[in-house]
Amino acid sequence: MTSAQIRQAFLDFFRDKQHTIVPSSSLMPDSPNLLFTNAGMNQFVPIFLGQIECPYKPGRAADTQKCIRAGGKHNDLDDVGLDTYHHTFFEMLGNWSFGDYFKKEAIAWSWELIVERFKFPPQRVYASIYQPDPGDPSERDQEAWDLWAEKFRSVGLDPDIHIVNGNKKDNFWMMGETGPCGPCSEIHIDLTPEDRTVELEKRGAKLVNAGVPECIEIWNNVFIQFNANPDGTFTPLPAQHVDTGMGFERLCSIIQGTKNFADFKNAKISNYETDVFRPIFDEIEKLSGKKYGSTLPKTGSTGDTEQEKEDVAFRVIADHIRTLSFAIADGIQPGNTDRNYVLRRILRRAVRYGRALGFKEPFFYKLVDVLAQHMGDVFPELRERKQFVKDVLKREEEAFNRTLDKGIALFEAEAEEAKSITGAFAFKLYDEQGFPIDLTELMARERGMKVDVEGFKALMEEQRDRARRAQKKQVITLSEIETKEPTKFIGYDKLTTPATVLEVVSMGDKTAVVLDHSTAYAEMGGQVGDSAVLIHGANSWRVSNTQKSGNTWLHFVEGDEAPVEGSKVELEVDKVRRDAIERHHTVTHLLHWALHEVVSKEATQKGSFVGPDKLTFDFNNAALTPQQVRDVEKLVNERIVENSHVSWQEVPYSEVKARPEIMQFFGDKYGDTVRVVQIGGQPRALNGYSMELCGGTHTRATGEIGLFRIVGEGAVAAGVRRIEATAGLTAYEQSLQDSLRIAALAQQLGTPIADLEKRIDGLISQQKDLEKQLKALQQKQAAAAANELLGKATTGASGVPLIAAQVAGTGDELQGLAEALKGRFQGVVALVGAAGDQVALVASVSPEHTKAIQAGKIIQTIAPIVGGKGGGRPDFARGAGKDASKIADALAKVKELVG
Secondary structure: OOHHHHHHHHHHHHHHHOOOOOOOOOOOOOOOOOOOHHHHHHHHHHHOOOOOOOOOOOOEEEEEEEEOOOOOOOOOOOOOOOOOOOOOOOEEEEEEEEEOHHHHHHHHHHHHHHHOOOOOOOEEEEEEEEEEOOOOOOOOOOHHHHHHHHHHHHHOOOOHHEEEEEEEEHHHHEOOOOOEEEEEEEEEOOOOOOOOOHHHHHHHHHHHHOOOEEEEEEEEEEEEEEEEEOOOOEEEEEEEEHHHHHHHHHHHHHHHHHOOOOOOOOOOOOOOOOOOOHHHHHHHHHOOOOOOOOOOOOOOOOOOOOEEEEEEEEHHHHHHHHHHHHHHOOOOOOOOOHHHHHHHHHHHHHHHHHHHHHHOOOOOOHHHHHHHHHHHOOHHHHOOOOOOOOHHHHHHHHHHHHHHHHHHHHHHHHHHHHEEHHHHHHHHHHHHHHHOOHHHHHHHHHHOOOOEEEEEEEEHHHHHHHHHHOEEEEOOOHHHHHOOOEEEOOOOOEEEEEEEEEEEEEOOOOEEEEEEEEEOOOOOOOOOOOEEEEOOOOOEEEEEEEEEEEEEEEEOOOOOOOOOOEEEEEEOOHHHHHHHHHHHHHHHHHHHHHHHHHHOOOOOOEEEEEEOOEEEEEEEOOOOOOHHHHHHHHHHHHHHOOEEEEEEEEHHHHHHOOHHHHEEOEEEEOOOOEEEEEOOOOOOOOOOOEEOOOOOOOOEEEEHOEEEEEEEEEEEOOEEEEEEEEEEEHHHHHHHHHHHHHHHHHHHHHHHHHHHHHHHHHHHHHHHHHHHHHHHHHHHHHHHHHHHHHOOOOOOOOOOOOEEEEEOOOOOHHHHHHHHHHHOOEEEEEEEEEEEEEEEEEEEHHHOOOOOOOOHHHHHHOOOOHHOEEEEEEEEEEEEOOHHHHHHHHHHHHHHHHH
């Protein structure tokens, strides 16, 4: 069976048992005490505690739950890769009863699924039940023993051998020191290679809970029946619950490792030797050129041979990509504190292990595609957020890669000279090179060395104290910022720079960092501010936007954390975003030039916006014709294909202010020195075909723009038009989507794309003919219905002829019927119709009777009766309501009004 079939078989089995199949909850737990969702029962705790009513009828649920155990009480991180079964991420299969069934059904269904459906050999299956030691709570779970005994006897097995007693440690589950709890019954499988005999079955029973890989626990049934009280006593709960958990990866390893239980002698029981991990291994092999050899280091070793070290790296990387990808898809990103820092530690551990496979450049993020492909059907969030996950991982990898090799070199040098790693050196690796302490411990363990962790923790606490003392200053306006020293912007020619933090300020819910140097462009001149990353040793902060106050650059970081004033940081601008912005800014200059060429030299700029996804350009002119729009777009793309050189230089303003061919915006204030951006011509000669005074960032050649598309042209004010356009990959994606829509439309209409226009013209013509036919038919039907209504005409006491009737139809259909009566009936027509849950009202009064009664007055009076409103002219009015049960009352009111 494949892993997908195994998972689905579990869910289908419990669906057949009337369980609601519940989606996995997020890895971001609701409980403030948990770093991550670490067990299947987390999302059901409020039901167990009686805080919410069970939404699943008849009180049964089943699921596969994403879990992470890394950091906090449950932490398997240090063991991952060194054996076949420890993981930081795993799936937990579970079935649940909330006050519905209990031990009898839970045990019967466990046996049915394991032995009868999955075909586990029953002679290799063992169950454990609760047998308290002196001082343990409650009493022996005799009920569970009896139920299991019946199952084992049914296949000729001795329950005294196959049912094993366990004390509080192994077979009594507690949510905490107090709260719901109860005995549990585990299922174990003996995987020893020998054929079964009674003596071997007795030996297998001794392996249960002995901590040996030859006998593995696969399923735990928890019977929640008590409440643990603060005084140490246990009170029966008013409702009894079942909470089970079965490790999915472990189940797959047993079924696939024994070839569906056909071969125990040559079985290779390893979670990593399954199709859960094989696709990831295949991708790692493809990227690295290495082969996974399935070797394991001996106990206490991190790998004695090159193959063992590489295989440990395979397992670590495969496990960690699952943890990071699923966590980020659920909204938990690597960061500096709490669960976010746990993810950063795990990622950096994986990147460091990548060195064992020869990876020097970012590689980890490339594994997301294969993971999403193989697990996206079960967990669609992974497929939907795939690109976001890759972007986050790549950014984190790049940040750590810059210091990884240097940190490894520093460690190797220290390890050659010292007998152990001091806390001060471990802190230096953390603070300056971004090495989490557990990564330093790992490298030390590989050399048989110890790390002074307590010394490291003391230095960490000192750093936290310094950070707490350096509180951010609260400001309301930018003018309150104390730093007046101009930020030196050096971002035209490079994207990274070392910098010093001059000031950290808080503005409302935003935190801004002031640096002495910056490569991040601050928002101005229509161009949006850059996003970037600030890095200081192990810590990094995401800069979401860059603005300026005077000549001081403000780098707004996400979250409340920020680097300490006076610290040295590395600033790295988001290159992908900056490149997209530069394409849009450079093509804005080409657009301005092309408008002059195609439309008029008087079409001057009145405003612009330049972002990573689009540009807008406002100019004074009349509306452009469709041909002018096409000509402008064509001319810009021609200049892009020419790949003209783009250059810029700073010159005295006195040299350019009298040159009309250099575009400048009168009314703007320029300093003594200005920056001229030139396209075409000789660099620095100021003889290009497009020249503008501009402080923005640009491509180095027009060919870098790639593609230009105008997506809209319209008015924004009197005499001012706006062009909206896209460039580069954004324009490509837009063109692709347009092509796909056209292809889909052609397929839907069953015609070649070349004939699509002709086909649509034919359909429009056909639609008009059908509308004419329909209108003629409606008129014919209305005339027939009008004849029928004429036969129902009456005369009220006032002498005014009246037709008041309920008819079938919508408001438009009733109006058509009233119009059909015009000229044929002189009086009052009041029609009421019900269509679905809507009531339609129409009233018509012929001219000679409008002095006596008005159609609008009729509708205003009867509409509230049917729960609605309406009105109109004296000769015609319409309304609507929602209460069809009052139609007769409304018609009676019409007769009363007409009198």
